[in-house]
Amino acid sequence: MARRQRPGGGAVIHGALRDERSGPFVWTGIIGVTCLLLVLLEHMLWLVLPFILGTVMYYILLGPMQRLLRAGFTRNVSATLVCIVFYGATVLLVMAAMTWTSTPGDTDSWHETGALYLDGGVAFVRNTMTLLEAKFPILAEMHLTSIVNKRFKAYTDNFAQRHLTTILLGAAGWLPSLLLAPFLAFFFLRDGLRFKKFLARAVPNAYFERTLFLLHQVDQTARRYFEGLLKLTVLDTIVLGFGLWVIGVSSPLLLGFISALLAWVPFVGSVVGCMMVVVVAATDAPNNPLIAYGAIVVFILARLLDDFVFMPLTLGRSLHIHPLVTVLMIFIGGALSGVAGLMLVLPLLGVVMVVGETMGRLMTNPRLRARHRYARRLRDKQASADLSV
Template sequence: MNDAMRIYRSGLGLALLVLAGFLIYWLRPILTPFLAGALLAYLGDPLTRRLQRLGLNRTLAVSFVFLGLTALTAAVVLMFIPLIGRQINMLQSQLPAMLEWAQSQAIPWLEQTLGVDPATFDLAALRTAISEHWQSTGNVAAEVIQRLTRSGLALAGALASLALVPVVAFYLLRDWDRVLAAALDTLPPAWRETVARLARECDEVVGAFLRGQLLVMISLGIFYGLGLWLVGVQLGLLIGLLSGLAAVVPYLGFIVGIAAASVATLFQFNEWLIPLLLVWVVYGAGQVLESAVFTPLFVGDRIGLHPVVVIFAVLAGGQLFGFAGVLLALPVAAVIAVLLRHAHAFVTG
């Protein structure tokens, strides 16, 4: 009877897990504000706990964390958004000249040095497409706002979703321990210790990517942006930002950044050798800092995910669930990696 009951409970748990997956898929259009709020609560929980250890109660600690996040967000918007906007406008104005430079200098050099057929690069068609569509891409935000304002219902829904994010984050962060305890209490008693242990291990992996890697990306983006600005690269801030964002996958930020910065340097400077060497020094120093300082400091020796797993998880999450899937991708991949490792250890004995 006990064996039959265990089989029944295991089957019921598996069925509930599958049902939860289907519910997430069916409800994906409305999940984004809740997932974004949960993500903010998860990221803010360690700082809230530190404030509690200083003697603040949970609600007051959460309030201070929210005030800090609000001030930080306002500072970023006021300082960096205008700068990035000017960089994009500069890129918009320089792109046709960059294509002309590639046609007249870069491609002939490739032809002479590597024997590349110039017919491989149809830059004329690319230049025509950019000239036809680039102006419209600069007004994407204005077009989205214009379309939203045409429909009062769509505008109300967008504003409601945006307003839900801080509300959900505040209440989840305030009641984080109670939410976790309530979720654990819904499980059969025999499962609770194992699930709690797995949850702690999953938190270690997820925290390494959502907290640690986020700080690494921000640090690298700031370092590359300031370094390229000191070298004198006009698009340095934009390239540094892209390098930091791409650093979610190890070495991808370095590859994307050094390639883009090298092209921008060759185009901008007539005497390009010294600036190009300085750009390479900036990215070389960034790699040393990432390996020797940023990653050990922010991520430590916690278990990570393979870069291929990160790429696949983000793309698969976006394909299945849209933006909500992107938010879920890395946490779910980290949890699956932990569960698969324990399953392998259980099977192999």
């Protein structure tokens, strides 16, 4: 891209921009645009989800690709090499996992394993209801155990016949969309810089510096968010896996990793992760309910550490959003777009916040507007120089 000439006064501009603060009108626009995008997201989830996965892969592979660039490789070759290595390693790991889970000595099928864990969870709930009735007579008078048994029976009877076909068809429909993620990651790596240059060419010269800064800030905000999310996932996996290993639950690291991934979805993911951990613990020790209760305590302690220690050290430092705005936007995201809104509202708000604040500063800065008007007058004068009689 050709260099563009810029008038002087850069220090004055940067100082003025640093002193400005976003006002209520800018923040109203930021929240409004975020809500509008959440509404649109509900109808484009088939594209948004692979885009998010592709972005995560992009930031995972960006570091290795930059090392290859510094070693002298071209951008195309660097992107191709890191994608081949990463995707090849992923395929090998998946094949190894499938081979390990289907060893000849393993006689239980996936259906039987799922039924085993379901029975363990149901037995744990029934035992808990019995203990509660023994401790609180009013619950025994309400026949709590009988009510819960009827609800479980009504839900689990013919579950496969009623829901399995729908689940399989839904998974098959999502598979082609998810396969877009590796392609998106590859083209982000290869053509990301070209796309930024394409956007920058459409910007007037007076706003060129700040537009480059805007693109850099958006990229850095998304990068910090996803890197913080990955660090948070690792910390949650280690802490929860260690706690489950201490109390004797099987496959503690795997359970910790799945629970950490589910925690990407606020509230809903934590509830599902806790239920999964409790079901596994209850199935491992059906005659010792203290193991399952201990798993609940471990999970709660891990979530408290996550909310008050790990998250401020990772995501909190990434987005720089006020806690009140964060909580309100999480509820708004869930109300507008359900589970997808809960998961995506924070990174979406972070990017819109950077764009909105920078655009507000650009449009309200008198120095930049004066430079733009002056540049337009110079272009008009140059274009009409040979037209005067």
